[in-house]
Amino acid sequence: MIEDISANAEQAAMFLKGLANPQRLMILCLLAEGEKNVSELIAATGIPQTSMSQHLNKLKDENIVDFRREHRSLFYRLEHPAALKIMTVLHDEYCAK
Amino acid sequence: MIEDISANAEQAAMFLKGLANPQRLMILCLLAEGEKNVSELIAATGIPQTSMSQHLNKLKDENIVDFRREHRSLFYRLEHPAALKIMTVLHDEYCAK
DNA sequence: TTATGATATTATAAAAATATAAAATGAAGG
DNA sequence: CCTTCATTTTATATTTTTATAATATCATAA
Numbered sequence: 001m002i003e004d005i006s007a008n009a010e011q012a013a014m015f016l017k018g019l020a021n022p023q024r025l026m027i028l029c030l031l032a033e034g035e036k037n038v039s040e041l042i043a044a045t046g047i048p049q050t051s052m053s054q055h056l057n058k059l060k061d062e063n064i065v066d067f068r069r070e071h072r073s074l075f076y077r078l079e080h081p082a083a084l085k086i087m088t089v090l091h092d093e094y095c096a097k
Numbered sequence: 098m099i100e101d102i103s104a105n106a107e108q109a110a111m112f113l114k115g116l117a118n119p120q121r122l123m124i125l126c127l128l129a130e131g132e133k134n135v136s137e138l139i140a141a142t143g144i145p146q147t148s149m150s151q152h153l154n155k156l157k158d159e160n161i162v163d164f165r166r167e168h169r170s171l172f173y174r175l176e177h178p179a180a181l182k183i184m185t186v187l188h189d190e191y192c193a194k
Numbered sequence: 195t196t197a198t199g200a201t202a203t204t205a206t207a208a209a210a211a212t213a214t215a216a217a218a219t220g221a222a223g224g
Numbered sequence: 225c226c227t228t229c230a231t232t233t234t235a236t237a238t239t240t241t242t243a244t245a246a247t248a249t250c251a252t253a254a
Contacts, residue, residue, distance in 0.1 A: 008192055009119035009120070009122040009123050009126075010119045011191055012119070012122055012187045012190070012191045013117055013119040013121075015187075015190075015191075016113055016116055016122075016183075016187075017210095017211090019113055019117075020110055020113035020114040020116075021110050021211085021212085022106035022107045022109070022110040023106070023212095024110075025106040025109055025110055026106050029106075037230085038230070038232095039229095039231090048213080048214075049230090049231075049232095050213085050214065050215075050216095050231095050232085050233090051212080051213065051214080052231090053232055054212085054232090055212095056232095057232080057233090058211095069221085071222075071230095072221055072222065072228095072229060072230050073230065073231085074230080074232095082186050082187075082189070082190040085186045086113075086183055089179050089182045089183055090109045090112075090113075090179075093109070093112075093179040094105035094108055094109045094112075095105055114241090118241085120242095134200085135200070135201060135202095136199095136201090145244075146200090147201095147202085147203090147244065147245075147246090148243065148244080149201090150201060151203090151242085151243090152242095153201095153202095154202080155241095168200095168251075168252075169198095169199060169201080169250085169251055170199095170201085171200080171202095
């Protein structure tokens with residue numbers, strides 16, 4: 001069952017690294033509520049604009065989020081079922097206890 | 098539910114960083130089968146001894162694994178239910194597809 | 195009590211991640 | 225068109241992670 005993750009360890013680790021940052025977890029928490037544009041994410045988290053853009057780019061690279069344009073704004077959303085599952089595990093471990 | 102991970106984002110991110118490395122995932126795959134000593138882990142993975150020791154130390158720091166001594170050998174085991182849950186999510190995503 | 199086997203620790207160099215500032219893009223309103 | 229707003233891109237310095245080599249520890253068998 002679990003023992004053959006090793007063959008795919010490189011991919012799986014890259015995916016986890018996409019999540020393994022406190023600011024990105026905050027962003028993903030917000031996106032777990034529903035899609036939000038970049039300005040909303042900045043306002044809600046206090047993360048500097050440039051930094052936000054880079055974090056979103058990294059999440060996009062790992063296909064953890066996707067976005068759509070609406071007028072001038074880009075609305076990001078969580079697009080990765082496994083990422084949501086992991087967020088749930090983290091919630092149960094670090095928030096619900 | 099999920100939205101308040103942000104308050105604990107730092108801790109949760111540190112935990113994820115403990116997992117987010119291909120060699121450590123391989124180690125954890127093996128430990129998911131049951132406890133193993135360091136020599137067995139080295140033989141099964143090909144990871145150099147020094148490197149193995151450091152990875153195990155990092156996993157220990159995050160309380161993801163624990164160990165017991167038996168004669169000269171140290172037997173490590175997976176000691177973290179949330180880590181096992183995440184391994185399962187990764188397995189379903191990267192191995193069972 | 196010494197040698198050996200099993201593992202950890204320390205040191206250090208290389209690679210990757212993060213933060214921050216400056217400049218660039220691109221859509222939309224006037 | 226020109227300006228402005230929302231966002232990305234590029235550049236760079238700092239910090240963290242990883243890899244590797246050398247050395248140390250510590251339990252045990254001889």
